[in-house]
Amino acid sequence: FNSRRGLDDHVRAAALADELGDAPVAARAHPMAALSHLTHTLDLGAALRHAEAGRRAAEKTGLSAQILTAAYLESLVHLNLGEVSNREALERALELSPLDPRIVCTRFCFALVSGNNEEAEASLETFDHLDRELRGSLRSTSAFLVWGSCSYAAWWWATGLASARDMATRLCEEFEALPVRALGNDRLLQPTRGLVTIASGDAARIAAWHDEPDTGESWRYSGLPPLQVVRGLAAEKLGRPAEALAHHNEAFDVYRPSLWL
Numbered sequence: 226f227n228s229r230r231g232l233d234d235h236v237r238a239a240a241l242a243d244e245l246g247d248a249p250v251a252a253r254a255h256p257m258a259a260l261s262h263l264t265h266t267l268d269l270g271a272a273l274r275h276a277e278a279g280r281r282a283a284e285k286t287g288l289s290a291q292i293l294t295a296a297y298l299e300s301l302v303h304l305n306l307g308e309v310s311n312r313e314a315l316e317r318a319l320e321l322s323p324l325d326p327r328i329v330c331t332r333f334c335f336a337l338v339s340g341n342n343e344e345a346e347a348s349l350e351t352f353d354h355l356d357r358e359l360r361g362s363l364r365s366t367s368a369f370l371v372w373g374s375c376s377y378a379a380w381w382w383a384t385g386l387a388s389a390r391d392m393a394t395r396l397c398e399e400f401e402a403l404p405v406r407a408l409g410n411d412r413l414l415q416p417t418r419g420l421v422t423i424a425s426g427d428a429a430r431i432a433a434w435h436d437e438p439d440t441g442e443s444w445r446y447s448g449l450p451p452l453q454v455v456r457g458l459a460a461e462k463l464g465r466p467a468e469a470l471a472h473h474n475e476a477f478d479v480y481r482p483s484l485w486l
Contacts, residue, residue: 238258239278251278252283252286255278255279283295307483327368330372330373330449332348349380352373352376356373371414374400374414375413377392381393393420393421397421416452431462451485456472457470
């Protein structure tokens with residue numbers, strides 16, 4: 226479904242849906258193709274074409290769930306491209322679902338990249354609100370734990386704020402305590418877990434995280450910030466400069482087409 230093997234199938238499905246004029250299928254297939262390119266190839270040109278086609282198809286269906294997914298994926302592509310002034314897709318997603326943890330995290334990333342600290346803090350306040358007011362319902366899924374902890378960890382990384390570090394740590398621990406976790410979410414959270422571990426200052430914990438085996442074919446492109454960057458930071462903390470340089474070199478090569486470079 227979301228493996229590298231699935232990319233060609235999503236692209237074929239999107240092309241067939243376009244040929245047949247089937248907007249509901251196109252509205253599902255194009256965003257999946259865009260996500261697969263973001264996750265597995267970083268072909269951002271192809272990702273943008275699919276994301277834009279998906280949102281056009283979704284708007285034709287009039288179905289808010291499909292419009293939301295397509296707008297979210299398009300905003301992610303613009304973020305990867307560094308086009309943070311292009312907020313049309315992000316604002317459409319926020320209009321439809323202002324408390325969706327994925328959308329709130331994307332808004333946070335737009336703010337972080339553009340240097341808008343006020344909006345970044347407002348995004349974190351939304352996560353604070355979700356944590357306080359919707360705890361019971363949110364804990365039935367891992368979305369809040371994954372995207373919330375990603376955002377707080379990135380804010381700690383950017384600012385050194387202890388409260389952000391502590392919140393990221395707590396949400397990571399709650400995620401890891403879930404009885405069932407999706408593999409994709411584990412991959413997304415791996416860099417966050419690394420930042421939380423680095424923040425602990427515990428050399429044994431840092432080494433254990435750094436030396437974990439890779440979690441599958443999508444690990445190179447998953448998470449915020451890039452996993453190999455966090456591995457490089459961990460290696461630096463452990464006094465392994467050669468390993469740190471190797472990680473940072475790999476991050477440089479992998480993210481060459483992207484803002485994250």
